[in-house]
Structure formats: C-alpha cells, structure tokens
Amino acid sequence: MSNPRTDNDVKTTTATTTTASSSISFSSNKDNQIHILTTLQHHFVNEEDARATDDPSIDPPSNLINTWKSLNATLLRLHARRILDAASALGWTAVLEQRPRLDLDLGPLIEQAARAQLFRPHGTTPPPERGGMVSARVRVLVSETSLITIELVPMGPGSTLGPKLRSCIENYTANPFGSMASRADMNVPVPVPPSRVVVDSRPTLPSVFTRHKTTRRDVYDEARGRPDPPLRPTTLPTEGEVLLFNPAGEIMEASMSSVYFLRDGLWVTPRQEAGGMQSVTRMYALEKGWCVEGVVVKDSMRQGEVIWLSNAVRGFFQGRICL
Numbered sequence: 001m002s003n004p005r006t007d008n009d010v011k012t013t014t015a016t017t018t019t020a021s022s023s024i025s026f027s028s029n030k031d032n033q034i035h036i037l038t039t040l041q042h043h044f045v046n047e048e049d050a051r052a053t054d055d056p057s058i059d060p061p062s063n064l065i066n067t068w069k070s071l072n073a074t075l076l077r078l079h080a081r082r083i084l085d086a087a088s089a090l091g092w093t094a095v096l097e098q099r100p101r102l103d104l105d106l107g108p109l110i111e112q113a114a115r116a117q118l119f120r121p122h123g124t125t126p127p128p129e130r131g132g133m134v135s136a137r138v139r140v141l142v143s144e145t146s147l148i149t150i151e152l153v154p155m156g157p158g159s160t161l162g163p164k165l166r167s168c169i170e171n172y173t174a175n176p177f178g179s180m181a182s183r184a185d186m187n188v189p190v191p192v193p194p195s196r197v198v199v200d201s202r203p204t205l206p207s208v209f210t211r212h213k214t215t216r217r218d219v220y221d222e223a224r225g226r227p228d229p230p231l232r233p234t235t236l237p238t239e240g241e242v243l244l245f246n247p248a249g250e251i252m253e254a255s256m257s258s259v260y261f262l263r264d265g266l267w268v269t270p271r272q273e274a275g276g277m278q279s280v281t282r283m284y285a286l287e288k289g290w291c292v293e294g295v296v297v298k299d300s301m302r303q304g305e306v307i308w309l310s311n312a313v314r315g316f317f318q319g320r321i322c323l
Contacts, residue, residue: 035141035149035215036086036095038079038280040312042110042138042152043068043168044119045161046128064165071172075312076106078280083142085278086212094146110138113150125154133161137313141215168315175290176316177260177267177308195309195319196240197254198227199298204244204252206275213277219244220255231255238317241309243298244276251296252276257309259319260285261296267308268294281310 045065052065080102087095118136119127128134134154141149200223209216223242224231231240237256244252253259253276260267269285270276271293285291305321 033143035143036083036090036092037142037213037215038082038140038312039213040075040079040138040140040280041155041168041315042114042136043072043165044111044114044128044134044136045165046130046132048130049128049161064162064169067169068165071169073107075172075280075284077103078283079140079312080106082213082278082280082283083140086214087142089208089212090144092144092146094144095142098146106140109148109150110140110152113138114152118152118154126158128158128161131161132158133164134158135164171315172284175288176310177290192318194306195238195317196322197243197307197309197319198241198322199243199301200245201226203247203249204275206246206252210244210252210275211272211277213279224255236314237309237311238314241319243301245298246275249297249299250274251298253279254309257311257314258282258285259296260291260308260310261300261305262307263294263296263300266294267291268296270294270296279310280312281316285310285316 049065080099083102084096084099087093114136115122117123118125119134125134135156136152136154139149139151141151143149202223204210204219204223210219223244224235227240227242231242237254241254241257243254243259246252251259251261251270252274253270258269258277258279258281260269262268267290269282269291272278274295286293301321301323303321303323307319307321308316309319310316
C-alpha cells in the first residue's frame with residue numbers, strides 16, 4: 001500500500017464552532033485529558049450526486065448512494081452507542097445527557113467537520129467531483145464535559161464513486177467469513193496477503209480502558225512493542241497485529257482490531273467478559289449473526305491458522321497466526 005498511514009495519525013486544523021447544547025470542535029485534540037474515542041472511515045460524495053438521490057424516480061435499492069446512506073446510518077448509530085456505553089462506564093453524566101444529539105447528529109457533524117477542515121478552501125483536499133468520492137479516516141473524541149472533537153485524515157486521492165462505494169457496501173452486507181466457514185487451516189490460500197498476527201508475550205489486565213476505547217492506549221502501545229520485530233506506529237493492522245490475552249489466558253482482542261476464530265464450525269469472537277473492546281464492527285457482526293461470542297484461549301492458536309480481524313477504518317480482513 002502506497003503512502004501508508006498509521007491508525008493513530010491526526011490532522012491539525014483550526015476551525016471551531018459552538019452550539020446551544022454542547023461544544024463541537026473541529027481542531028485536533030492536544031490536551032492530556034482522557035477522551036472517549038471512536039474511529040471510522042467516512043465517504044464523501046459530490047453534493048449534486050447526493051441531491052440527485054432525493055429524486056423519487058430513482059429506485060433506492062439500486063442506488064449506491066442511498067444504499068450506503070442507510071448502511072452508514074446503522075454504523076453511526078453503533079458508534080454513538082459505543083460512545084455512550086463508555087460514558088456510562090466512566091460515569092460521565094454530561095456525555096450521557098447528549099444521547100439524542102449523538103444518536104441523530106454524528107453523520108451531519110462529520111460532514112460539517114469536512115467542510116470546515118478537510119475540503120478546500122479551508123483544507124487542502126479537493127471536494128469530490130460528480131461521479132467521484134473522497135474517503136477519510138475520522139476520529140470522534142468526546143471529553144468528560146461533552147466537548148466533541150472531530151479529526152479527519154484523507155485516505156488517498158479521490159476515487160470513482162461506483163466501484164469504491166460498491167466495495168464498501170459489500171464489506172458490510174456479504175458475510176465475510178462465509179467462504180472460510182469450514183476451513184481455517186494453514187494450507188488454505190487467501191486472496192490477498194493476510195495480516196501477520198502474533199500472540200503477545202505477556203498478559204494484559206482487563207480494565208475500563210480495555211473494555212472501552214479512549215485515548216488512554218498505553219497497554220496497546222506496549223503490546224505492539226513486544227513482538228520481534230515490534231509493530232511500528234506506521235504498521236497497519238492489515239499488515240501486522242498482536243493478540244492480547246488476559247491473566248486467565250483468554251484472548252481479548254488485537255491491538256487495533258476485533259478478532260474472529262473458527263471453533264467447532266462457528267466463527268467465534270472473544271466473549272465480552274474476557275475484557276476486550278466492543279468495537280462497532282464486532283457489534284455489527286454479532287447483530288448480523290456472522291459470529292458468536294465465546295471463550296478463545298491463547299493455547300488454542302495454531303501456526304498458520306487463518307483468522308479474521310476487523311475495525312471500522314479497514315473493514316473485515318484476514319490474518320494468519322505466526323507463533
């Protein structure tokens with residue numbers, strides 16, 4: 001992949017606005033306070049193309065933009081749920097009071113942030129042309145006082161709308177585990193180079209900061225630094241990952257991804273009680289019935305075993321266990 005970016009990159013910007021109910025910042029978060037965090041990939045289309053989808057003569061099921069809008073709304077609701085679950089666990093009442101806003105406005109806030117910081121004339125990225133789209137990595141940070149900060153980083157140049165959007169839709173509508181449902185062994189070829197997945201050498205103690213995504217990422221940074229060779233900050237999860245396990249030997253998750261293992265004919269994601277995060281892609285896969293929760297122990301890993309991983313920026317992708 002050309003011009004790789006770490007999933008920890010941020011874009012420094014300056015625009016800020018305030019609403020009557022809470023503050024919304026479109027500048028990079030630079031303070032040292034802990035923030036609730038959710039990260040995703042968002043696709044921006046040309047405004048005229050977006051308006052054309054309101055034409056009643058267009059059949060929504062056959063219209064890619066409308067299909068993606070509906071699917072994206074489902075994903076954004078899961079992101080809002082994730083933020084609110086973290087706020088509840090942390091006891092952040094000011095954030096919980098914003099529930100209606102987070103449930104309804106996360107998509108419009110991201111679009112507003114793109115106009116304020118990403119696209120010309122305020123940013124350096126050309127807005128999408130007719131028939132085109134621009135994808136960006138989005139970080140939504142929420143402070144204890146309910147300040148919402150949105151950061152965007154473009155994911156490469158603009159692309160043709162049809163093929164890219166169709167691929168994004170297929171990533172969330174077709175069961176990614178289907179073709180591998182009965183064979184996850186070392187002899188099965190995979191269509192693209194899988195992520196190299198290793199098991200951490202030390203257990204990780206579960207805490208509120210492993211169960212919910214925040215800017216406190218120490219245990220993940222430490223786990224990424226222990227393999228030989230270590231995973232660099234620029235190593236994408238599609239290239240390399242490390243599996244974290246708790247003191248009982250149960251796999252929790254990977255450092256930047258949720259994980260899925262074939263066990264007894266079913267794709268199993270580590271149970272919530274293991275102490276890992278409840279990511280949006282994991283919640284989505286469970287709701288779709290693509291996988292089940294269960295106990296996965298580190299001693300069950302096999303050299304060359306094919307597994308699946310996912311996160312909201314990279315989607316679902318394959319990995320191979322390297323012991």
